[in-house]
Amino acid sequence: DAKTTQPTSMDCAEGRAANLPCNHSTISGNEYVYWYRQIHSQGPQYIIHGLKNNETNEMASLIITEDRKSSTLILPHATLRDTAVYYCIVRVALTGGFKTIFGAGTRLFVKA
Amino acid sequence: DVKVTQSSRYLVKRTGEKVFLECVQDMDHENMFWYRQDPGLGLRLIYFSYDVKMKEKGDIPEGYSVSREKKERFSLILESASTNQTSMYLCASSLAGAASSYNEQFFGPGTRLTVL
Numbered sequence: 001d002a003k004t005t006q007p008t009s010m011d012c013a014e015g016r017a018a019n020l021p022c023n024h025s026t027i028s029g030n031e032y033v034y035w036y037r038q039i040h041s042q043g044p045q046y047i048i049h050g051l052k053n054n055e056t057n058e059m060a061s062l063i064i065t066e067d068r069k070s071s072t073l074i075l076p077h078a079t080l081r082d083t084a085v086y087y088c089i090v091r092v093a094l095t096g097g098f099k100t101i102f103g104a105g106t107r108l109f110v111k112a
Numbered sequence: 113d114v115k116v117t118q119s120s121r122y123l124v125k126r127t128g129e130k131v132f133l134e135c136v137q138d139m140d141h142e143n144m145f146w147y148r149q150d151p152g153l154g155l156r157l158i159y160f161s162y163d164v165k166m167k168e169k170g171d172i173p174e175g176y177s178v179s180r181e182k183k184e185r186f187s188l189i190l191e192s193a194s195t196n197q198t199s200m201y202l203c204a205s206s207l208a209g210a211a212s213s214y215n216e217q218f219f220g221p222g223t224r225l226t227v228l
């Protein structure tokens with residue numbers, strides 16, 4: 001199964017860019033990388049996904065290395081409300097569907 | 113907006129009780145999932161379903177069963193609750209598709225179950 005490795009926690013100053021790394025060295029060539037975040041007492045929320053190219057949306061940017069073995073989620077101007085656990089995930093194909101493998105995630109603390 | 117609702121935010125049950133956790137989604141999604149979340153362990157998949165009356169075991173199915181009689185509803189059942197099943201339970205849904213296709217999972221708010 002493809003798995004991901006993330007740092008346990010990170011700090012970021014408010015207004016600065018938060019760069020969250022993820023290692024997914026066993027990812028298959030046709031699997032997307034997804035990022036979700038979970039704010040305390042809520043269910044995980046989708047942020048962004050990518051396959052090979054870098055991606056950007058209104059929430060974040062995703063940089064995927066050329067060999068696809070790692071990626072970085074970038075929150076360009078972190079705010080206190082971005083304090084959350086961030087999950088980098090890949091999915092594994094199964095007969096009839098897929099399953100998602102969540103790791104322990106990175107707890108991001110944005111400080112004033 | 114997709115909405116995934118779970119029957120309770122907080123639930124307290126006693127050891128040995130039969131527990132039902134209900135999940136309903138309103139976007140006609142084919143896939144539905146049940147996870148449990150414990151400190152330091154992230155989310156772990158218990159069961160998932162990709163169609164009505166279909167179910168597949170996830171990574172930690174022991175002690176649990178599921179039911180999907182209607183497309184919009186996916187129930188998680190603890191036949192005889194035990195203290196080690198005290199956890200946060202999260203339900204999710206998504207459109208059908210292979211792992212190689214994009215289909216976002218939408219999560220409910222979670223049910224915090226305490227088994228005494």
